Amino acid sequence: MTKHVISIVVDNNANVMARVSSLFARRRFNMTSVTAAQTSDPSVSIITIVTEGDAHILDQIVKQTLKLEEVKSVTLLPPNESLLSETLMLRIAFDAATISPIKDIVEVYRARIIDLTSSSMVIQLTGKPSKIEGFLEVMSPYQILEMCRSGIIGMSRGSQSDWWKSSRA
Amino acid sequence: MKLTGSEIFCEVLVEQGVDTLFGYPGGAVLNLYDALYKYQDRIRHIITAHEQGAAHAADGYARATGRTGVVLVTSGPGATNLVTGIATAYMDSVPMVAITGNVPTPLMGQDSFQEVYIAGITMPITKHNFVVDRVEDLADILREAFRIAQTGHKGPVLVDIPKDITAAVTDFAPAAPVRDSYTTRIDMDAIDKAAEIINNAKRPAIYYGGGVIASGASAELAALMKKTCMPGAYTLMAAGVVDSEDPLSLGMVGMHGCRTSNFALDYADVMVAVGTRFSDRVALSPDAFGRRAKLIQIDIDPSEVNKNVGVDVSLVGDVKDVICALLPKVHQTCRDEWLAQIAEWKQEDYHPEDSDTALKPHQVIRKINEIAGADAIYVTDVGQHQMWAAQYLHHVKPRHFITSGGLGTMGFGYGASIGAKLARPEKTVVHFTGDGSFHMNMNEACTAVSFGLPVITVILDNCVLGMVRQWQTNFYDKRYSCTDLNRRTDYVKVIEGFGGKGFHCETLADVENAMKEAVKSDCPVWIHCRIDKDEKVLPMIPGGCTCDSIIME
Numbered sequence: 001m002t003k004h005v006i007s008i009v010v011d012n013n014a015n016v017m018a019r020v021s022s023l024f025a026r027r028r029f030n031m032t033s034v035t036a037a038q039t040s041d042p043s044v045s046i047i048t049i050v051t052e053g054d055a056h057i058l059d060q061i062v063k064q065t066l067k068l069e070e071v072k073s074v075t076l077l078p079p080n081e082s083l084l085s086e087t088l089m090l091r092i093a094f095d096a097a098t099i100s101p102i103k104d105i106v107e108v109y110r111a112r113i114i115d116l117t118s119s120s121m122v123i124q125l126t127g128k129p130s131k132i133e134g135f136l137e138v139m140s141p142y143q144i145l146e147m148c149r150s151g152i153i154g155m156s157r158g159s160q161s162d163w164w165k166s167s168r169a
Numbered sequence: 170m171k172l173t174g175s176e177i178f179c180e181v182l183v184e185q186g187v188d189t190l191f192g193y194p195g196g197a198v199l200n201l202y203d204a205l206y207k208y209q210d211r212i213r214h215i216i217t218a219h220e221q222g223a224a225h226a227a228d229g230y231a232r233a234t235g236r237t238g239v240v241l242v243t244s245g246p247g248a249t250n251l252v253t254g255i256a257t258a259y260m261d262s263v264p265m266v267a268i269t270g271n272v273p274t275p276l277m278g279q280d281s282f283q284e285v286y287i288a289g290i291t292m293p294i295t296k297h298n299f300v301v302d303r304v305e306d307l308a309d310i311l312r313e314a315f316r317i318a319q320t321g322h323k324g325p326v327l328v329d330i331p332k333d334i335t336a337a338v339t340d341f342a343p344a345a346p347v348r349d350s351y352t353t354r355i356d357m358d359a360i361d362k363a364a365e366i367i368n369n370a371k372r373p374a375i376y377y378g379g380g381v382i383a384s385g386a387s388a389e390l391a392a393l394m395k396k397t398c399m400p401g402a403y404t405l406m407a408a409g410v411v412d413s414e415d416p417l418s419l420g421m422v423g424m425h426g427c428r429t430s431n432f433a434l435d436y437a438d439v440m441v442a443v444g445t446r447f448s449d450r451v452a453l454s455p456d457a458f459g460r461r462a463k464l465i466q467i468d469i470d471p472s473e474v475n476k477n478v479g480v481d482v483s484l485v486g487d488v489k490d491v492i493c494a495l496l497p498k499v500h501q502t503c504r505d506e507w508l509a510q511i512a513e514w515k516q517e518d519y520h521p522e523d524s525d526t527a528l529k530p531h532q533v534i535r536k537i538n539e540i541a542g543a544d545a546i547y548v549t550d551v552g553q554h555q556m557w558a559a560q561y562l563h564h565v566k567p568r569h570f571i572t573s574g575g576l577g578t579m580g581f582g583y584g585a586s587i588g589a590k591l592a593r594p595e596k597t598v599v600h601f602t603g604d605g606s607f608h609m610n611m612n613e614a615c616t617a618v619s620f621g622l623p624v625i626t627v628i629l630d631n632c633v634l635g636m637v638r639q640w641q642t643n644f645y646d647k648r649y650s651c652t653d654l655n656r657r658t659d660y661v662k663v664i665e666g667f668g669g670k671g672f673h674c675e676t677l678a679d680v681e682n683a684m685k686e687a688v689k690s691d692c693p694v695w696i697h698c699r700i701d702k703d704e705k706v707l708p709m710i711p712g713g714c715t716c717d718s719i720i721m722e
Contacts, residue, residue, distance in 0.1 A: 015300075022293055023293075060472065069297040
């Protein structure tokens with residue numbers, strides 16, 4: 001199964017998120033992560049969904065989503081050709097022996113320590129998905145107390161104008 | 170012009186050309202009904218026995234006319250009683266606007282009396298739905314609901330109106346009726362490709378569905394069949410698009426379609442799917458469906474392309490527009506060999522045996538058909554009687570066979586018949602039902618009586634849930650779990666109690682006499698026909714199989 005990132009431009013109405021997730025649920029489309037927020041145009045929101053599926057399922061996801069009345073466009077963001085970003089927060093336990101190697105990793109990844117107690121810290125990292133995965137892997141030997149991820153957001157590269165008006169079928 | 174939300178509601182209905190409204194009053198819609206009182210010279214309101222009946226009636230009205238059916242009910246249970254009716258319309262792409270009242274805005278979300286979040290409940294079974302937050306938005310939301318319901322791939326739309334919105338006052342500006350804003354963009358390359366495939370075909374066949382009716386493209390489809398000498402198989406939803414006795418008509422296709430249709434699509438080297446969605450009741454084995462054919466699909470909905478069965482060429486657009494673009498590109502052809510093969514299959518097809526003693530389903534249906542004629546509208550419930558009606562009626566015109574295909578809703582028929590009769594009062598409306606389906610919503614007899622609607626109901630009573638029982642016979646070793654009904658309903662007494670007329674029939678002559686009385690009646694008539702509980706719907710192709718596994722006896 002291939003992972004796909006889909007950017008959905010929608011009317012910024014109450015319920016629009018429910019409509020999209022209801023569609024994914026009833027058609028049994030996978031939803032690995034989802035983010036949603038208003039854009040610079042207050043009447044428009046963008047929902048970014050990470051999903052899994054073969055070419056046929058992806059085709060159905062795009063077409064079925066586009067049928068929703070409040071969806072203006074559905075754009076695929078191929079990972080290699082797009083700007084993708086995610087934020088991670090990680091609460092890590094440390095002691096005298098582990099604090100130094102943890103701080104080294106934080107520095108290498110240009111992450112930030114945003115909360116600190118005598119025995120634990122919260123590390124925040126923003127970056128492309130592969131960076132987040134890599135960071136989680138090197139942190140895996142340490143004691144992770146809590147973790148949360150924002151889900152992926154993304155944009156196409158280049159200078160697109162009228163980005164949603166052009167792609168509405 | 171300053172109007173209340175309720176007056177705006179009535180004004181928009183009138184403006185959109187709505188003359189008939191099906192519904193049921195209640196607390197949350199008191200203001201709306203108060204306004205309807207003033208508009209009763211322009212909007213006829215039909216109160217049913219149950220909100221489900223109102224939803225099916227609006228659906229039947231829409232299917233008989235092509236216009237959008239409208240249903241109005243109160244909040245809570247009124248709204249939830251619509252759910253099956255809305256889902257039925259959704260599955261069969263029927264344009265419908267459902268309006269529900271709701272508790273006043275300040276009480277919403279508080280688990281108030283008769284409050285339910287109907288927008289959430291109906292999200293998966295509507296094209297779109299609205300909750301009206303401000304009276305200023307009401308008129309445009311209602312117009313938008315009509316536009317969405319009848320544009321493109323048609324379907325139901327729900328508008329939920331809180332009670333305070335129906336009392337609030339705002340400016341109202343009249344507008345024109347909304348128009349179908351859909352326009353087909355013809356892809357000429359794809360048209361050329363499709364035409365080339367059809368022109369090079371040896372054994373082409375058309376497989377067409379309800380989309381042809383929705384598009385009003387019967388004549389265009391018939392022209393395509395004739396010009397290219399391409400026989401056509403219809404789905405349950407498309408009965409009547411082309412005369413079912415036309416030499417180029419193959420018959421119904423699918424699980425209970427005829428052998429000829431299923432064989433023809435299986436042996437075809439080119440299949441043109443028109444306004445149909447390769448459902449699991451037709452493409453029983455999706456990987457093997459049309460296995461020898463190049464597939465061309467014409468549909469208004471791009472998401473239907475490659476959904477269940479992969480196709481070689483897709484032509485997305487309104488069926489009529491696409492066929493009109495395709496017609497000049499295809500060659501006039503004769504296909505004597507292919508038609509001879511089809512004629513041979515027709516000879517070998519399943520032909521039920523007549524009986525002089527017992528009532529046989531096919532004989533009852535043909536007798537009723539003979540008396541009511543080709544101009545009558547035939548409505549069904551769901552089960553064996555539905556398939557028999559589909560198989561043995563002579564289908565001549567579109568919108569004259571009304572049945573719940575996608576959802577398979579038992580209890581659909583009586584409400585839908587009432588809607589069809591109100592839409593087409595000049596036509597005889599015959600409702601075929603079974604004793605299972607009929608017990609679900611026979612209470613709508615009171616509606617038919619109150620409004621003087623002489624709907625004729627033909628009950629094919631086998632005392633069992635025949636379709637389920639048939640599966641138990643074939644696939645569950647005759648373990649008849651909960652399908653023997655043991656009911657003692659006296660249908661003649663029941664309909665007399667409601668204020669209509671009834672007939673018990675033992676012989677075909679009884680059926681003939683009863684039907685001759687029925688077509689003259691000015692009140693609803695029930696014709697009760699006892700049939701054997703072992704009667705089966707044949708042929709049958711089990712789910713997941715191909716026509717190689719067709720059951721003929």
